[in-house]
Amino acid sequence: MDTSSHTLPSFSSSSTTLGGSLPLTSSPQLTSSSVSLTLSPVSFPPSPTSLSPATAESAHSSSPVSDFAASHCLEGQSTQNLGQVNTSDQDDLTCLSWLHQRGDLLSLQPLAKITPLPQQQTCTPGQLPSPPPAPVSSKPPYSFSSLIFMALEDSPQKRLPVKDIYEWIVSNFPYYRTATGGWRNSVRHNLSLSKSFRRIQRDKSQSVGKGSLWCVCPEYRPVLLEVLRKTHTYHSTNSNLINKPAL
């Protein structure tokens, strides 16, 4: 089985969340020149989730995500890597390196700042105001790849163990607080299959708990960011047409 076809954070709008059943109700917002993400406070009345801290903080240009977006540079990685995709990747049918060559990633329209969820404060204490709690009945519009991406970007070290990724998602997307455990399997599945994420073997001397640390592959960062941008654009465009509850 060719797993490569499953590994990319595709930004084709064909995903279940992005272009599929359109279960969404939240409205992620991407901002301007920093290509950062912000949440729309009112676009989706039944907005259950909000674009996480990543998006929220980006409004302040202070979150890891926004920092990344602004700098287009990964921790320990120079920007040159962003445009670099090795030959093997380019040969890959699923290679999305062309995205890196696009010049419109910095030309997103500015959007309204959002009000972050209260849970976000648990992740980034002291940085965000407390918005009213969002309903938990609707599924967030983000693919698991996006969720993982946001979680990793929001971590100080840009890397997290699976357990912390779970916690970040639950903290920022209340839907998953009550969702059945299958989504965790999906998270692990995504981490394992997606080229966007890389496993970092923990230093045994520092190892606390099980598992490895995961980080975003720098060359796929723009791709993941584009996924978020497209998600945002899609839902912004259709917010007045689509208001379908999650499954």
Place this chain on the structure above:
DNA sequence: TTAACTATAAACACCG
């Protein structure tokens, strides 16, 4: 209709 992609479920192996 087909390909591509994502979500979900399940099975299995490994490790602490």
Place this chain on the structure above:
DNA sequence: ACGGTGTTTATAGTTA
């Protein structure tokens, strides 16, 4: 033995 983690396979749904 158990639970968490990581990998792999299979299947279904959706869009282009």
